[in-house]
Amino acid sequence: METLALSVLERLNEDLPPAERATVGPGSVILGEGGMLDSLGVANFIVGMEEGIELRFGREVPLSDQDLVELFDEPSVTVARFAAYLRERMNG
Amino acid sequence: MAEELPELVLISDLNLDNLSNILRSREDLPWRVRTAPLDAVVQALSGSGHGSSTALVWTRPERVSLHFQRAFRYERVNKSDVLLEVDRFIDMLLDAAGRWQRILVPLWQVPADAHGGLQELRDGTGYHALLLSMNARLCERLSERSNIHLLNSGRWVERAGAGAWSDRMWFLTKTPYSNEVFRAAAEDLLAFHTLATGGSVKLIVLDLDDTLWGGVVGDDGWENLRLGGHDAIGESFVDFQRTLKGLKERGIMLAIASKNDREVALEAMDKHPEMVLERSDFVAMRIDWNDKPGNIADMVRELNIGAQSVLFIDDNPVERSRVREFLPEVIVPEWPANKLLYTRTLRALPVFGLEAISDEDRRRTTLYQEAEDRERTRSSFAGVEEWLASLGTRVVVSPLSTSDLARVHQLFGKTNQFNLTTRRWTEQELRDRMEDPLRPIWSFRVSDRFGDSGLTGMVGLDLTDPDRAVLGDLVMSCRVLGRKVEEAMLHVACDHARSLGRTRLTAELIPTAKNGPCRTFMEASGFERTGTNTFVWDLGTEYPVPATLELVSGEMSDRS
Numbered sequence: 001m002e003t004l005a006l007s008v009l010e011r012l013n014e015d016l017p018p019a020e021r022a023t024v025g026p027g028s029v030i031l032g033e034g035g036m037l038d039s040l041g042v043a044n045f046i047v048g049m050e051e052g053i054e055l056r057f058g059r060e061v062p063l064s065d066q067d068l069v070e071l072f073d074e075p076s077v078t079v080a081r082f083a084a085y086l087r088e089r090m091n092g
Numbered sequence: 093m094a095e096e097l098p099e100l101v102l103i104s105d106l107n108l109d110n111l112s113n114i115l116r117s118r119e120d121l122p123w124r125v126r127t128a129p130l131d132a133v134v135q136a137l138s139g140s141g142h143g144s145s146t147a148l149v150w151t152r153p154e155r156v157s158l159h160f161q162r163a164f165r166y167e168r169v170n171k172s173d174v175l176l177e178v179d180r181f182i183d184m185l186l187d188a189a190g191r192w193q194r195i196l197v198p199l200w201q202v203p204a205d206a207h208g209g210l211q212e213l214r215d216g217t218g219y220h221a222l223l224l225s226m227n228a229r230l231c232e233r234l235s236e237r238s239n240i241h242l243l244n245s246g247r248w249v250e251r252a253g254a255g256a257w258s259d260r261m262w263f264l265t266k267t268p269y270s271n272e273v274f275r276a277a278a279e280d281l282l283a284f285h286t287l288a289t290g291g292s293v294k295l296i297v298l299d300l301d302d303t304l305w306g307g308v309v310g311d312d313g314w315e316n317l318r319l320g321g322h323d324a325i326g327e328s329f330v331d332f333q334r335t336l337k338g339l340k341e342r343g344i345m346l347a348i349a350s351k352n353d354r355e356v357a358l359e360a361m362d363k364h365p366e367m368v369l370e371r372s373d374f375v376a377m378r379i380d381w382n383d384k385p386g387n388i389a390d391m392v393r394e395l396n397i398g399a400q401s402v403l404f405i406d407d408n409p410v411e412r413s414r415v416r417e418f419l420p421e422v423i424v425p426e427w428p429a430n431k432l433l434y435t436r437t438l439r440a441l442p443v444f445g446l447e448a449i450s451d452e453d454r455r456r457t458t459l460y461q462e463a464e465d466r467e468r469t470r471s472s473f474a475g476v477e478e479w480l481a482s483l484g485t486r487v488v489v490s491p492l493s494t495s496d497l498a499r500v501h502q503l504f505g506k507t508n509q510f511n512l513t514t515r516r517w518t519e520q521e522l523r524d525r526m527e528d529p530l531r532p533i534w535s536f537r538v539s540d541r542f543g544d545s546g547l548t549g550m551v552g553l554d555l556t557d558p559d560r561a562v563l564g565d566l567v568m569s570c571r572v573l574g575r576k577v578e579e580a581m582l583h584v585a586c587d588h589a590r591s592l593g594r595t596r597l598t599a600e601l602i603p604t605a606k607n608g609p610c611r612t613f614m615e616a617s618g619f620e621r622t623g624t625n626t627f628v629w630d631l632g633t634e635y636p637v638p639a640t641l642e643l644v645s646g647e648m649s650d651r652s
Contacts (some may be wrong), residue, residue, distance in 0.1 A: 014117065015110065015113050015114045015117055015274075015275075016113050016116075017116035017117050018111065018117070018119070020113075030300050039265075040107075040110065040265055040267075041259060043264040043265045043267075044110065044261070044271070046260075047260045047261050049257060050260060051255070061506070064260070064264060066631055070652055081497065
């Protein structure tokens with residue numbers, strides 16, 4: 001899951017002006033203080049993850065719901081934290 | 093100080109922030125990109141101060157026409173109501189056109205997988221039929237304005253494939269398309285810019301064996317080439333040649349660079365019954381065993397065009413690689429190994445401007461062949477002056493008129509090398525200048541005993557400051573360069589400024605990567621250089637008409 005999140009973020013990075021690109025790694029903060037994504041970036045990321053999960057795991061996992069809003073309420077959400085949340089959610 | 097880039101303003105009723113990001117991710121972007129507030133199309137297009145800006149006006153059909161929106165939701169509507177709303181939108185664009193350098197308008201789309209039932213393409217009731225009518229209306233009415241360009245957004249959606257539309261992004265951010273669509277749009281916008289600013293391909297250099305015909309003529313003999321007949325490969329080569337012939341008819345020159353025995357290759361061209369292209373279709377032929385980059389460089393020099401205007405097509409990856417290495421400006425596309433894909437590959441290249449075609453375009457190959465004849469005579473004269481005098485060059489100067497407007501607009505748009513300022517006047521601006529005695533423009537037609545080169549030059553003056561006269565425009569096709577036509581053009585500008593009592597004519601060159609030939613001419617023109625890019629002629633002295641040509645005043649009949 002972390003690999004998928006990193007590849008989605010890297011693809012998003014490529015579509016940004018060079019000065020706005022962030023370093024992407026497991027510890028990168030997606031949203032919150034020092035986060036790499038603005039609100040449009042978060043939407044791009046969520047949709048990219050939904051599509052990626054469908055493609056890789058053959059499962060439809062709607063992410064734009066209340067749970068995710070609560071996750072993003074945390075002070076800072078890293079790629080690793082997001083991946084852990086997704087694993088938990090898909091296994092739960 | 094670096095020159096500020098012109099502005100591209102994204103005006104839309106959908107969220108184009110992803111497109112903006114993708115455009116700005118390009119380091120070669122020729123614009124500063126600004127996004128107008130969402131859904132404020134009318135406000136963003138209004139007002140002044142956009143003279144050098146390009147607007148991309150990307151709207152949704154259901155937003156422009158509420159009747160179409162109802163039809164898309166399966167309600168019955170009248171087609172006339174839909175088209176009335178489309179006409180209002182078009183009126184707004186036409187009104188705005190005079191205030192913008194260019195307006196780009198993508199055609200309207202709806203998801204092709206939305207099923208409209210049995211009626212979807214029935215005229216008057218089906219929404220797909222309505223959408224076709226709406227887009228047809230855009231094409232019909234907007235074609236009249238040369239600075240409004242419709243963009244084929246269907247190509248972007250097709251390139252993005254099944255994931256083109258994103259309902260997820262639409263409901264989350266009002267972005268109906270995936271980034272694949274925006275990437276394709278960005279590519280097309282950049283290609284559009286290149287073509288609109290004179291970057292169109294002017295010459296296609298072609299290999300012969302396995303490029304224009306199937307097989308190796310030196311080994312197989314012309315009788316055994318795969319060309320036409322009941323053979324898929326043979327048919328594909330005929331199709332490819334027909335497409336090239338069509339491009340040639342639209343003013344794009346063809347040439348050959350082939351490693352072959354010349355006589356053997358020419359015999360194939362002359363004798364094979366299915367050859368579509370004839371010898372006379374080629375402006376130059378280098379059929380020998382010399383290195384191709386050298387041969388192409390010779391042709392570029394002889395034809396007096398920029399290497400960036402050349403497309404090289406060769407089935408051999410080694411030859412492509414050599415040309416890329418030694419002539420990096422030449423466009424060398426990857427070429428498919430599958431010969432059935434040649435025509436499609438050629439047609440997918442976004443390198444042909446194919447603008448409104450002028451007589452000069454139609455005659456371009458002939459014009460260059462005449463130029464070759466002209467050059468061939470040069471060696472028989474002792475000096476350049478003698479040779480020039482022998483040509484019998486006649487230059488006809490006329491004030492800009494409506495009948496010349498399309499050609500003049502085209503020349504302003506695509507001339508890069510002999511261009512003092514590289515200002516790209518819109519057709520409307522040129523029209524305005526026809527009526528403005530303080531900013532006159534003259535066109536120049538050139539002919540000699542070898543043929544008629546047509547309208548090949550323009551001079552424009554700016555006399556708005558009563559204390560000075562400025563040479564605002566000096567533009568000439570390179571195919572008449574070096575025949576002193578450029579000096580005749582300066583004579584006309586100086587003569588007019590003198591007649592109005594001005595004392596000096598100032599030319600301020602705006603340097604670009606490509607207008608070196610114009611700089612070289614200005615440096616040798618006799619004008620005094622008063623600054624790095626400033627040249628001045630004291631109008632107390634007449635600027636002479638070259639003795640080697642005849643300068644004639646043309647008709648002033650068409651000023652309406």
